[in-house]
Amino acid sequence: MTKERIIIGIDPGTRLMGYGVIRTNGARMETLALGVVRMSSIQDHYRRMSHILEKMYELLDEFHPDCMAIEAPFYSKNVQSMLKLGRAQGVAIAAALSRNVPVCEYAPRKIKMAVTGRGAASKEQVAVMLKQMLHFSEEPESLDATDALAVAVCHANQLILPQKTAPAGSWKAFVSKNPQRIVRK
Numbered sequence: 001m002t003k004e005r006i007i008i009g010i011d012p013g014t015r016l017m018g019y020g021v022i023r024t025n026g027a028r029m030e031t032l033a034l035g036v037v038r039m040s041s042i043q044d045h046y047r048r049m050s051h052i053l054e055k056m057y058e059l060l061d062e063f064h065p066d067c068m069a070i071e072a073p074f075y076s077k078n079v080q081s082m083l084k085l086g087r088a089q090g091v092a093i094a095a096a097l098s099r100n101v102p103v104c105e106y107a108p109r110k111i112k113m114a115v116t117g118r119g120a121a122s123k124e125q126v127a128v129m130l131k132q133m134l135h136f137s138e139e140p141e142s143l144d145a146t147d148a149l150a151v152a153v154c155h156a157n158q159l160i161l162p163q164k165t166a167p168a169g170s171w172k173a174f175v176s177k178n179p180q181r182i183v184r185k
Contacts, residue, residue, distance in 0.1 A: 008065040009152030012089040015040045020149025024156045031134045036142045049091050056095035068096040069155035072105045114154035
């Protein structure tokens with residue numbers, strides 16, 4: 001018997017933080033919430049962190065997720081931007097952990113691969129694929145919201161797919177999954 005789970009996905013940011021909440025039951029997924037937390041009007045960086053914390057508590061208390069999946073920051077040449085993004089991510093993680101919600105982190109390429117099959121997919125391609133997968137008709141406020149939803153879907157896929165013993169693209173993984181296709185002479 002499969003267990004129903006609620007997963008919150010977070011796309012951290014200091015101007016916009018995307019969130020997406022899904023309910024899973026086996027391979028079935030349903031969107032519960034999708035949106036963004038806007039902070040561009042808040043000038044003080046530390047006030048933005050406080051706002052993130054408050055909004056995270058609101059989301060966690062409303063949906064009582066079983067786990068939180070968050071997008072890992074990607075490499076940037078701008079050290080100050082990376083530092084600020086890391087703070088926003090840290091605040092979101094701390095909020096979840098303070099509510100005893102386990103946290104998983106995924107690289108942007110892995111998230112895109114889980115949703116579209118392409119690690120280099122655009123934000124627009126991810127959004128279109130999510131609309132098809134999850135059958136939501138409303139237009140999201142921002143692509144940051146669909147990015148957050150993609151993080152939750154990526155985590156849900158990790159829970160339902162069997163764990164791999166070798167990297168997905170390796171020869172060893174192919175052989176172990178497809179023994180009937182290997183001809184030995």
